[in-house]
Amino acid sequence: MTKKHVDAIVVGAGWAGSILAKELTEAGLSVVMLERGSERATAVEGAYPESIDELRGAIRKRLFQNLSQTTVTVRNTIDQTALPYRQLAAFLPGEGVGGAGLHWSGVHFRVSPEDLRLRSSVVERYGDKFIPEGMNLQDYGVTYSELEPFFDKAEKVFGTSGEAYKVNGKIVGNGNIFDGDRSDNFPLPAMKDTFTASTFRAAATEAGYHPYSLPAANASRQYTNPYGCQMGPCNFCGYCSGYDCYLYSKASPNVNVLPALRQDPGFTLISDAHVLRVDLDDTRSKATGVTYLETKTQKEVSLSADLVILSAFQFHNVHLMLLSGIGKPYDPVSNTGTIGRNFVYQTITSSRIWLPPSKYTNQFIGAGGVGVAIDDFNSMNFDHGPLGFVGGSPVWVNQAGLKPIAAAIGTGGGGTPRWGSAYKGALIDTYKHSIGVDAHGSNMAYRDVYLDLDPTWKDAYGQPLLRMTFTWKDNDIRMNQYVVSKIEPIAKAMGATKANLVHLNAGQPFDTRHYQTTHLGGGAIMGTDPQTSALNRYLQSWDVSNVFVIGSNAFPQGMGYNPTGMVAALAYWAAYHIRTTYLKSPGPLVQA
């Protein structure tokens, strides 16, 4: 069945898709946005107080991908056989309108300017030889100053709360001294410090570091964005990550973009539409539209369009490119091909510090994006020369609100009892008096870490699953160990009675059974060389010029920061160049 022709199809109704759909309808295009999952309304699933049910939310994972239909397979190394990821654990992709943008926490970073040119920066400081064998270290092909207006735009749309350091070269506040220059301040003042955040701030200062408030897309007060969409103020209820915010105070496509977008007569959203492939013409250099399955009726529908935007979750974008035959699949043996190359993650470990019984840490309150961080050991902000690794980690207290089940699960372990009175005592002590501190680090790309189509396993629609080949590498393990060691002086300055500093160990493989982060990246990266990147610097496919692929799939390396702010800025950046250049003369924006 073929439906009518539209100007543009947008695949995936998360942040990237909603931003592109908004920009393209503003440009006068007719846009159909296809979403695999269902509509999600704060008025229904997010209704207070049922929405803040931990069992239903974070534990039974109501906002996440339904793995019974499609999932990925995972293995650590090339010589292993991958098996399907059948239970959500290590990472939690979203599903439904809003995508991961509905269940995210709200930490809304820009990017460390040096991270955009990490290869150049490392080579300039330490020479080629510094880069370990097998590491595919690359630049993005776009600079911070080029992206700055789009970071600014995204913050204004998201209603981001934060404190700037420099605006137009002038120091304006107590923000992150390592930040790139800004053209404007945050639209909202920083969220207030929780007790744990202010404790960390004071201790980090005492230890000689440079603490700053995490930029949060949790609104510190009521806010109306440039689209006229409004947010409520955050009340620190703590139900952000894994939840749809009943206060409308966590930015989401549903709250910040779609209310305006849905009013545009040029825009259509089709939910319960699982895209099977991008259809290409005979030359395989032009997309003619997409074919999707109406999941409610199991009918296949082909929809034709001049422009196709892939803006699904990171690995779904890569999966769709592989299924559609866009570009050349990556081959880890010859290190050639681009689709699936530079699959990256983040290197994150969570430590815990206990304060004396007189200090109550009030962990029941919080917000996904609230907290205080230091960047002294992130990006290129410190001397890697004597350390011999690439990358780094911000370190932070990000008190997102400790819920009862998570608190009970999180206490014990590491040799301490998981039952009985000793467990209960530890639970109470930990809940009342401890502080969580994370090292939220980068993850480099390696030749033998990649994505491809699984030769064995298929999804419910008969298509091969995407296969992840991923494990921790020595460079990132040593980076993590180094940064975690820097928490110790902070703990001391806090007056800690006890600290459990957690880091990766040499040779430790990636384990899918425990949540680490949903910040997956790469697999269809942007760059300046079509031999080593799937997308040009405008996120346009080198191979099929009317396909743009928006998401963290474009990151050549996993950065220390949370990715959403970067994804949103890249979405506005790509949209700007589509609007100002591509639409006037469709074709490659960069000659290969």
Place this chain on the structure above:
Amino acid sequence: MKTFPILAFACSIFALSHQTASAHDDKATLREEGRYLAAASDCAACHSIKNKPEYSGGVSFALPIGTIYSTNITPDMDHGIGKYTEAEFGRALREGVRRDGSTLYPAMPYPSYARLTDHDVHALYTYFHESVPAASIPTPENGIRWPFSMRWPLMFWRWAFSPAPVKAQEKTLHEFADTQMARGAYLVEGPAHCGACHSPRGLTMQEKALTASDSPSFLVGGALIDGWIPTSLRQENRTGLGRWSEQDIVDFLKTGRNMQGESFGAMTSAIVHGTQHLSDSDLHAIAKYLRALQPFDRTQTNWVYDPSATNALRKADVSARGAKLYVDNCAACHRTDGKGYPAVFPPLAGNPVVMGKDPASLVHIVQVGATLPKTETAPSAFTMPDFMHRLNDQQVADVVTFIRHAWGNNAPAVSAEDVAKLRKDMPPRNMADGEISLN
């Protein structure tokens, strides 16, 4: 008026070459004026139904005497008003007389529309006949039982209560010398027909006052409509608009929300179909006019914020009736200080809806929730969930009593029996204009 044809004739002599274009422009302007007036008159609220052609009628009105349906007012020849001449159209609009000579049910606010100028009737006629697509949809049979099904007695109602258009226009147009006030009077008393809901009615359903100069009961609040109590639009300090600024009124009509409160219930469709489309100058004229309406109830003491309930809650003292329920169910959005987060979650402290004598609106909002209308300039349709599934009648009565008493509100308590009674005619669950909000 009489000079108009002469001027037009003069123009046609001196500007022959532009005649076609300018006639075309005039027609287009007229149609646009008509579209604007149709919005100002809120025709769609009664004559349009979701997912059906615009103005094709069929909206039902449950009255004590039976159910009546609004008519198809598209230019369809068989089912609409296609056969109406402009004079017949004007007569229906302003005098409540159908083309066949029978009388319209006064659900059609012709006593207010009587004030429409000839020019505005002309614009409306042009718009409805030239811009609205004809829809061949018959109007459902009215379900009114005999003897009320006979229309001829309505004639006597019409004779008794419907003003003659010329007199009505004279009256409204000359109430105020100030042109902005006069414009406000024209809109409120005429096309916008605010009094249809916001003025009290007599025994035979006639509005007790149709204009500001008729009586101080004009716009002092009306009877229950679809489960909602239309508040006073006069200057009562506690139950009227006494503490709303001109800008507050403008914002409310434009976006359904302001620093003082938010739209719910039947007002939402008036905003969505009507007032949001009005120009800023017309909205200011309406606001200025409303602010000139002296309070009907002159005994009201001024509302002053009383922090004692807030202080008690902050000390975890939940001994007051309904206080604990308030903290558990309401305070997350409306705060323990009752001030809410204006324009997102409305304040309860000092809110006229909260302090009204009849608690129906407040009880119904707690029972079924509420959704802000999405408007062109304020697309966020925030939703308050319904609390019926969590709270029994006693609990609703307790929490409503707390809200009505705290922060200086000092309105009378509500009993479980009151709540049980209101549960029998609940409006639909948290919808704005028939839609569940998707944001």
